[in-house]
Amino acid sequence: MSNSRKNMALGVxxxxxxxxxxxxxxxxxxxxxxxxxxxxxxxxxxxxxxxxDMVFIADALAVGRSLSSIEHNVGGALEPFSLLSAxxxxxxxxxxxxxxxxxxxxxxxxxxxxxxxxxISDGRSGWNIVTTGTEAEAHNFGRETNLAHELRYxxxxxxxxxxxxxxxxxxxxxxxxxxxxxxxxDLDKVREIDYKSDWFTxxxxxxxxxxxxxxxxxxxxxxxxxxxAFAASIAEVVFTAQQxxxxxxxxxxxxxxxxASFGRAEHGLLIMPGISPILGATEQEAREKQQxxxxxxxxxxxxxxxxxxxxxxxxxxxxxxPLPSIPLPEASTSGVISRIKxxxxxxxxxxxxxxxxxxxxxxxRGHKTFxxxxxxxxxxxxxxxxxxACDGFNLMPPLLPSGLxxxxxxxxxxxxxxxxxxxxxxxxxxxDHLGLSSPYPAYRT
Amino acid sequence: MSNSRKNMALGVxxxxxxxxxxxxxxxxxxxxxxxxxxxxxxxxxxxxxxxxDMVFIADALAVGRSLSSIEHNVGGALEPFSLLSAxxxxxxxxxxxxxxxxxxxxxxxxxxxxxxxxxISDGRSGWNIVTTGTEAEAHNFGRETNLAHELRYxxxxxxxxxxxxxxxxxxxxxxxxxxxxxxxxDLDKVREIDYKSDWFTxxxxxxxxxxxxxxxxxxxxxxxxxxxAFAASIAEVVFTAQQxxxxxxxxxxxxxxxxASFGRAEHGLLIMPGISPILGATEQEAREKQQxxxxxxxxxxxxxxxxxxxxxxxxxxxxxxPLPSIPLPEASTSGVISRIKxxxxxxxxxxxxxxxxxxxxxxxRGHKTFxxxxxxxxxxxxxxxxxxACDGFNLMPPLLPSGLxxxxxxxxxxxxxxxxxxxxxxxxxxxDHLGLSSPYPAYRT
Numbered sequence: 089m090s091n092s093r094k095n096m097a098l099g100v101x102x103x104x105x106x107x108x109x110x111x112x113x114x115x116x117x118x119x120x121x122x123x124x125x126x127x128x129x130x131x132x133x134x135x136x137x138x139x140x141d142m143v144f145i146a147d148a149l150a151v152g153r154s155l156s157s158i159e160h161n162v163g164g165a166l167e168p169f170s171l172l173s174a175x176x177x178x179x180x181x182x183x184x185x186x187x188x189x190x191x192x193x194x195x196x197x198x199x200x201x202x203x204x205x206x207x208i209s210d211g212r213s214g215w216n217i218v219t220t221g222t223e224a225e226a227h228n229f230g231r232e233t234n235l236a237h238e239l240r241y242x243x244x245x246x247x248x249x250x251x252x253x254x255x256x257x258x259x260x261x262x263x264x265x266x267x268x269x270x271x272x273x274d275l276d277k278v279r280e281i282d283y284k285s286d287w288f289t290x291x292x293x294x295x296x297x298x299x300x301x302x303x304x305x306x307x308x309x310x311x312x313x314x315x316x317a318f319a320a321s322i323a324e325v326v327f328t329a330q331q332x333x334x335x336x337x338x339x340x341x342x343x344x345x346x347x348a349s350f351g352r353a354e355h356g357l358l359i360m361p362g363i364s365p366i367l368g369a370t371e372q373e374a375r376e377k378q379q380x381x382x383x384x385x386x387x388x389x390x391x392x393x394x395x396x397x398x399x400x401x402x403x404x405x406x407x408x409x410p411l412p413s414i415p416l417p418e419a420s421t422s423g424v425i426s427r428i429k430x431x432x433x434x435x436x437x438x439x440x441x442x443x444x445x446x447x448x449x450x451x452x453r454g455h456k457t458f459x460x461x462x463x464x465x466x467x468x469x470x471x472x473x474x475x476x477a478c479d480g481f482n483l484m485p486p487l488l489p490s491g492l493x494x495x496x497x498x499x500x501x502x503x504x505x506x507x508x509x510x511x512x513x514x515x516x517x518x519x520d521h522l523g524l525s526s527p528y529p530a531y532r533t
Numbered sequence: 534m535s536n537s538r539k540n541m542a543l544g545v546x547x548x549x550x551x552x553x554x555x556x557x558x559x560x561x562x563x564x565x566x567x568x569x570x571x572x573x574x575x576x577x578x579x580x581x582x583x584x585x586d587m588v589f590i591a592d593a594l595a596v597g598r599s600l601s602s603i604e605h606n607v608g609g610a611l612e613p614f615s616l617l618s619a620x621x622x623x624x625x626x627x628x629x630x631x632x633x634x635x636x637x638x639x640x641x642x643x644x645x646x647x648x649x650x651x652x653i654s655d656g657r658s659g660w661n662i663v664t665t666g667t668e669a670e671a672h673n674f675g676r677e678t679n680l681a682h683e684l685r686y687x688x689x690x691x692x693x694x695x696x697x698x699x700x701x702x703x704x705x706x707x708x709x710x711x712x713x714x715x716x717x718x719d720l721d722k723v724r725e726i727d728y729k730s731d732w733f734t735x736x737x738x739x740x741x742x743x744x745x746x747x748x749x750x751x752x753x754x755x756x757x758x759x760x761x762a763f764a765a766s767i768a769e770v771v772f773t774a775q776q777x778x779x780x781x782x783x784x785x786x787x788x789x790x791x792x793a794s795f796g797r798a799e800h801g802l803l804i805m806p807g808i809s810p811i812l813g814a815t816e817q818e819a820r821e822k823q824q825x826x827x828x829x830x831x832x833x834x835x836x837x838x839x840x841x842x843x844x845x846x847x848x849x850x851x852x853x854x855p856l857p858s859i860p861l862p863e864a865s866t867s868g869v870i871s872r873i874k875x876x877x878x879x880x881x882x883x884x885x886x887x888x889x890x891x892x893x894x895x896x897x898r899g900h901k902t903f904x905x906x907x908x909x910x911x912x913x914x915x916x917x918x919x920x921x922a923c924d925g926f927n928l929m930p931p932l933l934p935s936g937l938x939x940x941x942x943x944x945x946x947x948x949x950x951x952x953x954x955x956x957x958x959x960x961x962x963x964x965d966h967l968g969l970s971s972p973y974p975a976y977r978t
Contacts, residue, residue, distance in 0.1 A: 112710060112717065119710035119717075123742055125653045129622070149641065151740045155725060158718040164708070164742045167649040173615035174653050177574070177622040194637070196594065196673045204612040208570045208619050227736035228641045263609070265557060265564035270831055272557065272564075273603040280600060291672035295596045297568055297609045386715055 095510050096473045096503070097325075097358050097480030097522055099142040099185065100135045100492060102128060104162060107364055108486035109393055109450040110384035112162050116490055122165050125174065131489055132175045135182055138496030139510050141521040142183030142214060144327075144482065145171060149192055150224035153396045160389040169201040176209035183518030185214035185307060191240055192220055192229045195250035199294050203255060206299035211517035214305035216327070219244045221424055241314055246287045248306070248322055252527075253281040255303055257293030302527045305518050311339070311426040320346035323357060324524050327482050329427070329455045330361040331434065336477035358479035358522060361472075362455030364486055365465050367494045374459045381486055382447055390446035397449060398428055407443040411435040455484055462498035469499075470508055540955050541918045541948070542770075542803050542925030542967055544587040544630070545580045545937060547573060549607060552809055553931035554838055554895040555829035557607050561935055567610050570619065576934055577620045580627055583941030584955050586966040587628030587659060589772075589927060590616060594637055595669035598841050605834040614646040621654035628963030630659035630752060635692035636685055637665055637674045643692070644699035644739050651744035656962035659750035661772070664689045666869055686759055691732045693751070693767055697972075698726040700748055702738030747972045750963050756784070756871040765791035768802060769969050772927050774872065774900045775806040776879065781922035803924035803967060806917075807900030809931055810910050812939045819904045826931060827892055835891035842894060843873055852888040856880040900929055907943035914944075915953060 104122030105112040112119045121127040132143050145168040152163045168186035176184055184205060188198055198215075205213040219240035220226075226234040235243065262277035281292035308323035310316055319326045320343055330336035344354050366381075368374030387407060395402045399417045414432055416425055435445045448457075458465055472478050485491025503509035519526060549567030550557040557564045566572040577588050590613040597608045613631035621629055629650060633643055643660075650658040664685035665671075671679040680688065707722035726737035753768035755761055764771045765788055775781035789799050811826075813819030832852060840847045844862045859877050861870055880890045893902070903910055917923050930936025948954035964971060 110715075113712045113715060115712075117712075119712055120708065123652050123708075125622070148740065151723075151738055155723065155738065156720065158723070159720050160715055160717055162717055164703070164718075164740055166652060166741065167614075167645045169612075169615050170618035170646055170649040170653065173619040174622040177570070177619040192639070193642075194674055197638075197642075200612045201615055204615040207568050207611060208615065224736075227734075229639055230734040258609070263565065263568075267558045267560075267562075267564055270555075270558060270605055270829075270834070272605055272607055273609075275601065275604050278596075278600065278603065289672075289675040291669075293596055293600065295593065295609055296611065384715075389715070 091473055091476050091479065092355065093479055093523065094507070095523075096469065096478075096508055097360055098138075098140045098483065098509065099144050099183075099360060099480070100131070100140055100483040100485070101144045101146065101362070102131050103146070103484075104128075104165075104488070106487040106491055107484040108381045109161060109389065110381060111487045113384040114381065114487055117487065121488065122162050125166070125171075127489070128166075128171065129175065129178050131492055132179050132182065134489065134492050134496055136179050138492075138500045139513060140182060140496075141480070142185050142518060143172075143175065144185040144216065145187060146216075147187035147189070147218070148222070148225060149189060149220065149228055150222060153222060153224060157392070157396065160386060161393070169205060172213070173205050173208050176205065176212065181212070181513045181516065183212045183214055183305070183521055184209055185216055185305070185518075187216040187218055189218050189220040189225075190244040190247035191235055192225060195247050195288055196254065196290055196294070198247070199251040199254035200296045202251070202304045203294060203296035203299045206301055206304050207296065211300035211519070213299070213301065214307050214325070214518050216307040216309065217244060217248060217323070218309070238314070241318055243287050244318065245322075246285055250281075250283050250288050250290055252303060253283060254290070254292055254294040255299055257281050258298040260298055260302070263297045301517050301519050305522065305524060309423065311423055315423065315426075316343050317346060319343060320352070320357070321350045325358045325360060325522065328359060328361050329430070330477070331430065331456055333472055333475065333477045336361055336472060337475065340477055356524065358524075360480045360482045361478050362482045362484050363458060363469075364455050364484040365458040365491070365495065365499075366486055367460070367462055367465065367491070367498065369461065371460050371464070374461065377487075378459050382450070385447070385450055387443065387446075390450050391442060394431075394442070394446040394449060398431060399424060402442055405442055408441050411440070411442055411445060462494070462502055465499050466502040466506065469503065470506060473508065536918055536921050536924065537800065538924055538968065539952070540968075541914065541923075541953055542805060543583075543585045543928065543954065544589050544628075544805060544925070545576070545585055545928040545930070546589045546591065546807070547576050548591070548929075549573070549610075549933070551932040551936055552929040553826045554606060554834065555826060556932045558829040559826065559932055562932065566933065567607050570611070570616075572934070573611075573616065574620065574623050576937055577624050577627065579934065579937050579941055581624050583937075583945045584958060585627060585941075586925070587630050587963060588617075588620065589630040589661065590632060591661075592632035592634070592663070593667070593670060594634060594665065594673055595667060598667060598669060602837070602841065605831060606838070614650060617658070618650050618653050621650065621657065626657070626958045626961065628657045628659055628750070628966055629654055630661055630750070630963075632661040632663055634663050634665040634670075635689040636680055637670060640692050640695035640733055641699065641735055641739070644696040645741045647696070647749045648700060648739060648741035648744045651746055651749050652741065656745035656964070658744070658746065659752050659770070659963050661752040661754065662689060662693060662768070663754070683759070686763055688732050689763065690767075691730055695726075695728050695733050695735055697748060698728060699735070699737055699739040700744060702726050703743040705743055705747070708742045746962050746964050750967065750969060754868065756868055760868065760871075761788050762791060764788060765797070765802070766795045770803045770805060770967065773804060773806050774875070775922070776875065776901055778917055778920065778922045781806055781917060782920065785922055801969065803969075805925045805927045806923050807929050808903060808914075808926045809900050809929040810903040810936070810940065810944075811931055812905070812907055812910065812936070812943065814906065816905050816909070819906065822932075823904050827895070830892070830895055832888065832891075835895055836887060839876075839887070839891040839894060843876060844869060847887055850887055853886045856885070856887055856890060907939070907947055910944050911947040911951065914948065915951060918953065
């Protein structure tokens with residue numbers, strides 16, 4: 089299966105000092121980069137210089153899995169909609185994607201924040217839809233426990249429906265602002281939605297006129313069967329963690345294969361695995377960079393982080409022994425379960441000790457790592473893209489800002505030379521960049 | 534009673550085309566200014582050029598009192614936190630004040646959005662605390678009716694308490710980010726708040742480190758007895774609508790007089806009435822500008838707007854007859870009741886017809902209007918300030934951008950000449966501008 093897309097899509101996941109767990113300790117790092125707006129502006133402007141499709145901000149509604157996790161790991165971050173709106177003011181073309189939970193928000197608030205970001209950015213917004221997976225987040229919103237997995241997806245489906253109806257509550261041409269007649273809004277084209285269900289009762293209309301893109305781009309990262317089905321039904325971009333080209337092809341075909349049953353075309357959804365590259369002028373230089381970063385991680389911190397990813401405390405096990413049998417948590421998200429299975433399988437396949445596995449996953453938290461030269465990275469990306477393993481990549485540079493500078497200065501030109509990536513933006517909106525059509529809702533004029 | 538403050542405080546209430554109901558129809562106006570980010574940037578930068586203390590954004594969680602109200606009036610706006618964060622990126626010094634409801638939000642979300650705005654702006658944020666007064670807003674959040682007045686204030690008091698505890702959950706020096714030791718956060722200085730009450734259960738800590746200002750500046754606009762008491766207990770700035778210097782002095786003394794009972798000093802709270810000035814080189818020119826704006830209002834629109842302000846439908850009454858007896862709504866906010874009393878009293882005192890009253894209030898929605906020269910306006914502002922009727926003003930220019938340009942170019946220099954207003958910013962934060970001290974919470978290092 090080859091990819092019919094000419095250009096691959098490229099996003100970058102912005103995270104203060106970088107994605108490696110110890111990046112903030114590196115001599116080049118801005119250790120407070122995660123809350124330093126100037127650092128984040130610099131990263132977004134570099135990504136725009138590289139003509140990337142979008143910058144992406146993750147989100148959690150708690151400092152970490154537990155308070156103790158921030159003793160050695162970066163914790164605390166800026167609220168995504170505020171941050172991305174601010175980045176919109178100092179960028180011109182790049183897409184801006186905010187993560188936001190459907191479990192601990194109201195659809196009216198979410199619809200208006202996304203519509204606002206879309207207006208401020210002239211149509212460059214996207215929404216990474218998450219259902220929120222941790223108990224720590226539940227505890228900040230008056231709940232003893234998180235909603236069960238299936239209820240979260242049920243709520244998420246309805247939540248997205250309400251949000252779309254709110255965006256549709258103003259037709260494209262509803263805002264007349266006609267000075268001569270004195271008619272501001274055409275009341276035939278603004279409607280109450282009167283949504284009523286067990287989950288939500290929302291009258292509408294939205295208090296923000298229709299977003300320039302119609303709908304901001306909808307993004308999801310479901311990987312369990314339920315998650316894949318949800319993504320196939322509503323998402324236009326899927327973020328995913330894939331270790332090998334074979335696994336990536338399998339996932340790609342699985343998700344794309346479900347689109348037809350929702351009446352959707354294959355090109356209406358892009359699949360973008362994460363990739364965490366460490367680049368060097370030579371392979372040897374890249375490996376040295378990796379070792380330099382790994383040396384900054386305290387072993388007990390690495391194992392604690394692996395324990396978090398596995399939802400299983402490894403503190404009492406021999407660091408240099410094998411991974412014990414890891415139970416799958418019952419009431420967790422599909423994402424967590426898929427991640428645990430992937431890590432267990434990785435340890436078995438390569439016969440890794442706990443120490444080795446923890447070192448392996450620290451840099452990319454389950455995403456594909458790469459260590460080598462820019463040309464080698466371009467080779468890998470080209471292979472994955474041309475062989476139908478993905479439609480592009482979500483970059484997670486281990487160390488920032490250098491990891492993004494190197495990518496933009498060395499890898500992007502190589503991809504451009506091969507005809508795999510744009511040399512300039514051909515449109516103005518995130519939908520334009522990604523080659524996604526505008527939505528055609530019932531109410532559209 | 535004279536004012537001990539050397540400088541008056543000045544804010545400007547940003548609203549697309551201006552505060553006059555028909556401003557958007559004026560030939561100079563950007564009719565879509567309310568959702569045009571570039572227009573709002575221009576206004577904020579002009580205010581900063583004038584060394585104003587702050588820009589202020591109102592908010593409502595519905596398009597208007599009813600959907601039909603936006604047929605002839607501006608309706609729909611950008612979400613305040615997103616907008617102000619974006620403005621923070623393109624301004625350097627001016628304060629940025631967001632309105633946000635305590636009734637239809639969660640304290641955790643509000644605390645993090647304000648902390649984020651404070652980080653992005655390096656300490657220039659403020660929060661105008663509102664309890665939300667309309668049924669239309671209730672209907673967008675699954676409620677048949679709004680919370681009763683006293684319950685809204687009860688919730689608001691607790692809401693602010695939780696938000697402050699979340700800001701205090703990180704001490705000033707909690708974020709070490711110490712590369713050498715590998716300690717990111719000092720766990721002795723980050724705490725769960727474990728807040729539990731009938732209204733809120735929030736574990737914390739906040740997922741954003743402590744805001745640069747400690748707390749963003751707290752602003753309120755309560756005018757009923759309950760509203761004044763709430764303001765006296767927690768607010769650092771009070772926005773108010775006062776028509777005459779006598780009424781303003783009375784309000785000023787009433788609110789300031791309550792501070793001692795909450796253990797607060799008089800200088801810890803600023804009172805800023807709204808003022809809506811139309812300026813001309815001569816009085817005659819200013820009056821012509823006013824007539825030009827008033828001529829753009831359709832009479833039935835003016836009466837509908839007055840009906841909204843009075844919570845009473847005047848459509849069936851003679852436009853040129855007197856105001857009928859207006860009943861006070863039972864389940865409404867103090868703000869609404871105070872406003873109705875003020876309008877009824879104004880009509881009685883000046884023997885205004887419905888048409889005359891509607892024209893009078895259109896420009897400023899109950900706030901003080903002024904028509905004259907820059908020097909005359911400076912006279913009025915000086916009198917109110919020196920005689921203890923206010924600590925400054927919240928500008929509501931009827932027509933924008935010209936109304937703000939004229940104020941900055943003509944009135945600000947006149948106030949500066951008289952030693953009533955700063956010629957440059959002497960500090961960096963909104964607290965610095967307003968002369969407010971930092972909070973000293975229990976947890977502060």
